[in-house]
Amino acid sequence: MQDPITVSSIATISSLGFKREDVWNSYSNEKHCLSEQEVLNKLIPVSKLPKSLDNSVLNLRASHPKYRNLDRTVLLGILVARKAVEKAEWDASAEFGINMGSSRGATELFEKYLFQYRNSNRASVFTSPTTTLGNISSWIAHDLGSKGPNISHSITCSSALHALLNGVAWLRSGMADRFLIGGTEAPLTPFTIAQMQALKIYSPFAGAEYPCKALDLEKEVNSMVLGEGAGVACLELGITKNTLAIVEGVGYATELLSHGTSLSANAKCIQDSMSMALKDIDASSIDCIVMHAPGTIKGDMAEYKAIEAIFGKDLPALTSNKWKVGHTFGASGILSLDMAIMMIKHQHFFKVPYLNRTSEPARLNRILINAVGFGGNAVSVVIKAI
Known part of the structure; x- marks a missing residue:
């Protein structure tokens, strides 16, 4: 019998906090962690780091000359990677793989350097490779001093859970004994926000009690809110004293595109990814599903219908963290995994406060986590208590 793949530690940073107790406290109340930001002379809801954590990012940037020109996505990734490796008690000099996902990559620097180029017809010497996607995992590997493979990728909003898939594959293949996986995103830039507004999916509800109505299937207006954040989990073979949860099942699927953001009305890709993840697991044993549920009308409903198609009328408890922390694009899956692990650890269900339909x-023994990105790239993961 194969050793199980386990999560030895997890670290996240977002508007929920950075310290584990702060993240727990944020989840344990019914207040969202969204704030407001002025874009083109208009206030919009966003999910950004608290000032104290923003200072941590700035301090990291100033801590070494080589870090001064790194994008915010990279700095967020370094912060969580350091903490996760420390909590897992991994020897940084030992060999372990790294796979970091990001939907947009170096959004802040890309927009900054493009603006400079358009105004001067000259590109900054720092433009490349700091705007390449690969520099995320490379700088994390440099910071940790690791010697294993390091991979960066973008599979839109399911990027972090695709990193988990890769970690599982490397561990199962015998090519690695440990793998650090995660996602990082810093999309709160004018051009990125404008893109979401152009798609007519961004929330117009600045100042509302709940600017993002994720999982509200009766909403009549799209309410997605962008957020920044990062998360990293340490995966390894076998149960250790640090094990938080067992990765019991994984699944993935892709839909045929009808347009760039397409997802079928019944989210066939999510149905297929959940079916694969549940291949050797009784669906009735799933106690909770952490949905992707970005707060859009079609996206939320399609995922709900996909869950109905797999589970029938007797659905597990449903929840999502997008109403509280916003949509962190490529990092969203790792934040959902963190939420699931916290629920298992504390045996406490984090409900969506404005919904009454789920008991x-x-x-909380088995939890299924979904992530799906633009283009119908879905991943489902089942984790189990030790």
Whole structure:
């Protein structure tokens, strides 16, 4: 019998906080962690780091000359990677793989350097490679001093859970004994926000009680809110004293494109990814599903219909963290995994406060997590308590 693949530690940074107790406290109340930002002379809801954590990012940038020209996505990734490796008690000099996902990559620097180029017809010497996607995992590997393979990729909003898939594949193949996986995103820039507004999916509800109505299937207006954040999990073979949860099932699927952001009405890709993840697991044993549920009308409903197609009328408890922390694009899957691990650890269900249709589970032993990105790239992961 194969050793199980386990999560030895997880670290995240977002508007929820950075310290584990701060993240727990943020999840444990019914207040969202969204704020407001002025874009083109208009206030919009966003999910950004608290000032104290923003200072941590600035301090990291100033800590070494080589870090001064790195994008915010990279700096967020370094912060969480350091903490995760420390909590897992991994020897940084030992060999372990790294796979970091990001939907947009170096958004802040790309926009900055493009603006400079358009105004001067000259490109900054720092433009490349700091705007390449590969520099995320490379700088994390440099910071940790690791000697294993390091991979960066973008599979839109399911990027972090695709990193988990890759980690599982490397561990199962015998090519690695440990793998650090995660995602990082810093999309709160004018051009990125304008893109979401152009798609007519961005929330117009600045100042509302709940600017993002993720999982509200009766909403009549799209309410997606962008957020920044990062997360990293340490995966390894076998159960250790640090094990937080077992990765029991993984699944993935892709839909045929009808347009760049397409997702079928019944989210066939999510149905297929959940079916694969549940291949050797009784669906009735799933106690909770952490949905992707970005707060869009079509996206939320399609995922809900996909869950109905797999589970029938007897659905597990459903939840999402997008109403509280916004949509962190490529990092969203790792934040959902963190939420699931916290629920299992504390045996406490984090409900969506404005919904009444889902009952709280009596136990939290198995949780399924979904992520899906533009273009119908879905990943589903089942984690189990030790």
